[in-house]
Amino acid sequence: MQIGFVERKGNVLTRSTLKCLSQVASINPTLGCIHQCAYCYARGYSIYPGDGKVLVYGNMPEKLKKELSRRKKLPAYVFFSPTCDVLQPIPQVLNSTYELLRILLEYGVGINLLTKGRIPSKFLQLFKQYRELIHIQIGITTLNRDIQKKTEPFAATPQERMRNIEQLCSRGITSEVKLDPLIPGLTDTQSNLTALFRVLQGFGINSMGINYLFLRPQIKKNLYKALGKTPFLPKILEHYQNAKSIHLLAEQSRVIALDVEYRKQSYEQISELAKTFGIYAYVCGCKNPDITEEPLCGINWGQHFETTAKQKYLF
Numbered sequence: 001m002q003i004g005f006v007e008r009k010g011n012v013l014t015r016s017t018l019k020c021l022s023q024v025a026s027i028n029p030t031l032g033c034i035h036q037c038a039y040c041y042a043r044g045y046s047i048y049p050g051d052g053k054v055l056v057y058g059n060m061p062e063k064l065k066k067e068l069s070r071r072k073k074l075p076a077y078v079f080f081s082p083t084c085d086v087l088q089p090i091p092q093v094l095n096s097t098y099e100l101l102r103i104l105l106e107y108g109v110g111i112n113l114l115t116k117g118r119i120p121s122k123f124l125q126l127f128k129q130y131r132e133l134i135h136i137q138i139g140i141t142t143l144n145r146d147i148q149k150k151t152e153p154f155a156a157t158p159q160e161r162m163r164n165i166e167q168l169c170s171r172g173i174t175s176e177v178k179l180d181p182l183i184p185g186l187t188d189t190q191s192n193l194t195a196l197f198r199v200l201q202g203f204g205i206n207s208m209g210i211n212y213l214f215l216r217p218q219i220k221k222n223l224y225k226a227l228g229k230t231p232f233l234p235k236i237l238e239h240y241q242n243a244k245s246i247h248l249l250a251e252q253s254r255v256i257a258l259d260v261e262y263r264k265q266s267y268e269q270i271s272e273l274a275k276t277f278g279i280y281a282y283v284c285g286c287k288n289p290d291i292t293e294e295p296l297c298g299i300n301w302g303q304h305f306e307t308t309a310k311q312k313y314l315f
């Protein structure tokens with residue numbers, strides 16, 4: 001593993017290329033992510049530094065302070081983070097993330113944070129202190145450690161993510177689950193989801209975003225590397241035989257998505273199943289533009305903060 005520092009030249013708060021976040025201020029405190037998920041689209045970006053390499057923008061906290069002090073309008077909330085996981089278990093990353101969070105929260109700016117990492121206790125204390133400004137999404141699609149280890153080798157284990165959820169919920173911190181991406185034939189099975197939903201229900205989780213895996217050449221390559229020696233890969237690829245290239249609203253690019261009828265039917269079944277556990281499941285609109293335009297995740301999150309934050313500005 002190689003960790004380095006790099007200077008941030010442009011603004012700290014940026015607009016994401018993801019359509020659902022295009023009106024939202026977002027932060028990417030690092031280049032690269034140590035979790036190395038096989039399905040990660042960011043691993044195919046030209047700025048990705050390579051597997052096992054993470055570059056931290058060391059000057060971001062100082063720059064953020066200056067940027068906020070110059071702004072006439074503060075954003076209602078900031079999204080952490082479209083192309084990396086800010087809770088990667090690397091001290092330099094965690095220190096920088098903590099500082100960024102603290103600065104924003106002291107300014108009264110809300111935080112939306114999506115993670116597949118472990119949440120350190122120092123962060124939990126900070127979240128509790130600013131509870132009304134915090135919205136956390138835990139990415140998880142299975143409780144099966146074997147599947148998780150193969151597809152997300154260096155991310156938190158399912159048990160650790162459940163512990164995150166438990167600790168967040170017990171502190172009254174708004175948390176949601178993101179089933180993204182579901183892998184057909186692997187994590188979208190009734191038995192896998194029933195086991196997961198049952199545990200989530202126990203913690204009082206009542207909302208989740210869902211989305212299926214889409215393919216790009218780099219993602220396919222990484223899936224071969226991660227699952228090539230298992231019986232899973234041919235089963236997964238079989239589902240993509242009738243796949244179509246769609247224009248992903250999330251970015252100005254096309255991806256190979258599962259057949260629209262398959263997705264529609266499956267999202268419906270998953271939503272029904274989730275409902276029996278008291279969980280409302282919504283389809284991620286920006287990644288399924290041929291099925292739904294709403295609710296876009298950014299709008300959902302925005303609503304949460306509009307009622308809790310004094311500011312009305314997304315960016």
Ligand code: SF4
Pocket residue numbers: 033034035036037039040041042043082083084085116155
């Ligand atoms: S945690 Fe997110 S950013 Fe990191 S490798 Fe996995 S999908 Fe990519």
